[in-house]
Amino acid sequence: MPNTSVFIFDSSYMSVDVALPIDDNKPHLIVSDREIEPPPGHSSLQIEEQTGVGAFHRNLQSLRRAWHKAGGGKCIVIVAPGVRREQLLLNTIFALYLCRNVVFFDGVSFRSLKRSWRLMLGTVARTLGKMVIGRLKNWFERAQFDRSIKSHRDAATAEGRLFGQYAKTRCFTLPLDSVVRQPNGPSIYGEHTRGWYLPMLSSRRQRYKVQTTRHRLHDIVLHVEDVNGSAERLLIKDGRILDYPYLLGKAQRNLGYFVATRGEVKNIERGIDLLHFTSGYYHWLLEGVPRVLYLIDDGTDFNKYPLIMPPLEPFHGQILEVLGISVDTQVVTVDKGDWCNVCECIIPTSYFPFAAPELDDPSGQQMAACCEGFVNVFWYVFRSPRQQTQTP
Numbered sequence: 001m002p003n004t005s006v007f008i009f010d011s012s013y014m015s016v017d018v019a020l021p022i023d024d025n026k027p028h029l030i031v032s033d034r035e036i037e038p039p040p041g042h043s044s045l046q047i048e049e050q051t052g053v054g055a056f057h058r059n060l061q062s063l064r065r066a067w068h069k070a071g072g073g074k075c076i077v078i079v080a081p082g083v084r085r086e087q088l089l090l091n092t093i094f095a096l097y098l099c100r101n102v103v104f105f106d107g108v109s110f111r112s113l114k115r116s117w118r119l120m121l122g123t124v125a126r127t128l129g130k131m132v133i134g135r136l137k138n139w140f141e142r143a144q145f146d147r148s149i150k151s152h153r154d155a156a157t158a159e160g161r162l163f164g165q166y167a168k169t170r171c172f173t174l175p176l177d178s179v180v181r182q183p184n185g186p187s188i189y190g191e192h193t194r195g196w197y198l199p200m201l202s203s204r205r206q207r208y209k210v211q212t213t214r215h216r217l218h219d220i221v222l223h224v225e226d227v228n229g230s231a232e233r234l235l236i237k238d239g240r241i242l243d244y245p246y247l248l249g250k251a252q253r254n255l256g257y258f259v260a261t262r263g264e265v266k267n268i269e270r271g272i273d274l275l276h277f278t279s280g281y282y283h284w285l286l287e288g289v290p291r292v293l294y295l296i297d298d299g300t301d302f303n304k305y306p307l308i309m310p311p312l313e314p315f316h317g318q319i320l321e322v323l324g325i326s327v328d329t330q331v332v333t334v335d336k337g338d339w340c341n342v343c344e345c346i347i348p349t350s351y352f353p354f355a356a357p358e359l360d361d362p363s364g365q366q367m368a369a370c371c372e373g374f375v376n377v378f379w380y381v382f383r384s385p386r387q388q389t390q391t392p
Contacts, residue, residue: 004026004071004073005026005028005029005070005071005072005073006023006026006027006028006029006072006075006076007031007066007067007072007074007075007095007098008021008030008031008075008076008078009031009075009076009091009094009095010030010031010032010034010036010078010091011077011079011087018198019107019197019198020076020078020196020198020199021076021105021110021195021196021197022039022042022195022197023195024195027042027043028042028043029042029043029044029066029070029072030042030043030199031044031063032044032045032047032199033046033047033048033049036199039197045063047059047062047063056090060094063094063097064098067098067099072099073101074099074101074102075095075098075102075103076103076104076105077092077103077104077105078091078104078107079104079105079106079111079116080106080107081106085123085127085130086130089123089124089127092120092123096113100113104116104119138256141256145164145165145258145260149164154262159221159223159262159265159339160262162221162223162236162259163259163260164258164259164260165256165257165259166234166240166241166256166257166259167256167257170239170240171240172238172240172241172242173242174215174242174347213348213349214298214346214347214348214349215346216345217237217344217345217347218343220236220237220341220342220345221235221237221340221341221342222234222235222273222275222308222334222342222345223236223259223334223338223339223340224310224334224335224337224338225259226261226336227257227258231279231310231336233275233279233310233334234257234259235276235345235347261336262337262339263336264335264337265339265340265341266334266339266340266341267340267341268306268308268340268341268342268343269343270305270306270342270343270344271305271306271308271332271344271345272295272302272306272307272308272345272347272348273308273347274288274292274307274308274309275309275310275334277291278310279310281313281315284315284316284319285374286371289319289374290374292307292323292325293323293374293377294348295348302326303330306329306330306332307320307325307330307331307332308331308333308334308342309333309334310333310334310335311333311335312333322378
């Protein structure tokens, strides 16, 4: 096979997505650690997320097999602004492992490897510095924090024993819902890419949905912590923070959540966790209210299972009143610094479609059918009695 295939190493995830240069006259293979739907006539290869030496070795083998099979002849490494430096360095190593014909593309123009030596030197220095300094900073902050919470006046309480720094290594995950892939629509690019290809937009016609489930957890703790001025709503079980559904995302090992506040402590037998889906009017409408509607359809008794929510805004109370839920007797609020111990907690999930399969957090992307059902419910409630009596 002639060496005409072009391998594009995508580095744009976690930054502003950049259009990839696609020449329809040559076969292209897009390499990424996320799933990407290639443009018509081209292909993609999803490699493992870099978690250690083993994953690095397996990725090299996978790339070598794909290179020989496709007849690779050139590598393009994406260096758009905002690219993760460690990912850029890794992709450059992968590209040089395959061939010496490597160029960089910044979204506007190409640069050769020779002309990019300053970029690569800075990338190596920043990556190594970030690794070393990041670990030292993390160790120092953890040690300093541990010393401070030992002398905390509430450290001896049940909640105080959960004080600490929480990171990825201290998170647990619920079983994923059954994800159903729906039929794809026509390609938004038609037959040709015209030289540009946006990977984040490539699979907008792919539709996924998560089946509605009711996760039940026993003996859990809900806590709201003030992290750099932002209210982080945490669900803690057995000394670990829940990593799903969509609470922390992929928390990096060196990023920590410092938990060391103790406000009001509430103890309830049963409850429904809606702390994480009700902040702000938009998320309350598209994430919180659909969950409440599904719970109503299930015949949930809110006297036995009250809703656990943040301090209520007027729009919360207005909709709950319309739905027949009493904010005085069927809602428990948890504010910043508060703890809520729940013997049996229901965590409702909703029909969230995945606009792209690589998205970890489909928050706020409700399906049209869900929104129509939401509108129909409120249309029925707000119709006048006269209109309702005329309904067949």
